[in-house]
Amino acid sequence: MRILGLESSCDETAAAVVEDGRTLLSSVVASQVEIHKLYGGVVPEIASRAHTEAVCGVTRSALEKAGLTLADIDAVAVTVEPGLIGALLTGLSFAKGLACAAGKPLVPVHHIRGHIAANYLVHPLLAPPFLALVVSGGDTSLIRVDGYTDFKRIGQTRDDAAGEAFDKAARVLGLPYPGGLMMDRLATAGRKDAFPFTAATVHDSEYDFSFSGLKTAVINCVHTRELRGQPLDEETKADIAASFTDALVRTIVTRVSRLLERSDVPALVLAGGVAANSHLRAALTELCGRLGRPLYLPPLSLCGDNAAMIAAQGYYEYRAGNLAPLSQNAYATAGV
Ligand code: KG4
Numbered sequence: 001m002r003i004l005g006l007e008s009s010c011d012e013t014a015a016a017v018v019e020d021g022r023t024l025l026s027s028v029v030a031s032q033v034e035i036h037k038l039y040g041g042v043v044p045e046i047a048s049r050a051h052t053e054a055v056c057g058v059t060r061s062a063l064e065k066a067g068l069t070l071a072d073i074d075a076v077a078v079t080v081e082p083g084l085i086g087a088l089l090t091g092l093s094f095a096k097g098l099a100c101a102a103g104k105p106l107v108p109v110h111h112i113r114g115h116i117a118a119n120y121l122v123h124p125l126l127a128p129p130f131l132a133l134v135v136s137g138g139d140t141s142l143i144r145v146d147g148y149t150d151f152k153r154i155g156q157t158r159d160d161a162a163g164e165a166f167d168k169a170a171r172v173l174g175l176p177y178p179g180g181l182m183m184d185r186l187a188t189a190g191r192k193d194a195f196p197f198t199a200a201t202v203h204d205s206e207y208d209f210s211f212s213g214l215k216t217a218v219i220n221c222v223h224t225r226e227l228r229g230q231p232l233d234e235e236t237k238a239d240i241a242a243s244f245t246d247a248l249v250r251t252i253v254t255r256v257s258r259l260l261e262r263s264d265v266p267a268l269v270l271a272g273g274v275a276a277n278s279h280l281r282a283a284l285t286e287l288c289g290r291l292g293r294p295l296y297l298p299p300l301s302l303c304g305d306n307a308a309m310i311a312a313q314g315y316y317e318y319r320a321g322n323l324a325p326l327s328q329n330a331y332a333t334a335g336v
Contacts, residue, residue, distance in 0.1 A: 005311025009083025077314020
């Protein structure tokens with residue numbers, strides 16, 4: 001079964017074709033990063049307009065690269081939640097029109113479920129149950145996946161997502177948006193014990209996260225140095241990036257470790273844009289090696305937003321009978 005996936009929840013317009021939820025036939029991503037860079041972050045209204053301009057071309061290109069026409073597609077899967085509401089509605093409206101005109105079923109997909117499903121495209125033997133650690137620009141969650149459409153959130157961030165913390169820390173260090181990748185490289189050159197950053201623990205939950213305090217600590221550290229006339233040279237920036245990254249990674253690994261040790265869940269799956277972080281990948285590899293649990297990592301090409309993951313999850317949603325009516329709405333926030 002061939003599914004055309006469409007994704008437009010934030011600042012990437014993407015289309016992809018996937019066969020049987022596992023085989024990637026094509027994937028096209030039009031990034032808006034260069035536009036939003038000017039403003040240091042995503043401007044929702046601009047994102048919606050850019051999606052409108054890109055979505056037709058991206059979809060045509062995904063079909064061409066797969067060597068297919070719309071007639072060869074069995075269903076159209078589209079991200080309906082969560083994300084920027086205008087951006088989501090752009091993709092959803094296009095998908096509705098396409099599905100209706102071509103007489104194909106429309107499949108609604110949750111963006112976070114999609115991030116997790118990216119792993120099915122590269123790990124043929126991966127199947128639920130497993131524990132998913134989702135670390136992206138808009139979410140940080142620990143999710144128990146008991147079936148392809150059976151998800152239970154066990155822990156989540158109470159404030160900022162890990163990606164948000166990376167981007168804001170990067171911005172105060174003068175790095176261009178989105179700063180995650182640059183922070184990753186900078187941290188490799190720095191000393192992780194140079195600054196005493198820590199991420200908060202959440203009083204009444206052992207599995208929830210809180211990153212806003214860590215983000216503010218980095219911002220305050222940089223501003224205080226500026227007020228005191230202390231230099232923010234490349235070495236200091238690298239030390240701040242390394243200390244910040246270490247605090248963030250330690251917080252995540254502590255909660256994952258606690259959960260793996262206390263549960264019988266057989267494997268850990270990493271997902272989301274921050275899954276590309278080399279320090280997080282190394283720490284989780286070390287943890288899972290020590291605990292003797294398999295770890296599934298997405299390739300760097302499928303960590304950030306893309307439509308291949310939406311088509312992959314769309315296959316399983318279709319099989320579960322989850323079809324969208326033409327009155328389907330989009331939702332900015334939604335449980336998994
Ligand atoms: O998953 P994603 O594309 O967007 C959401 O679905 O939310 O994630 C984007 C986030 C951005 O915050 C970006 O800075 C971060 O992923 N990111 C990274 C790295 N590469 C991308 N963060 C840390 N290290 C990286 N190597």
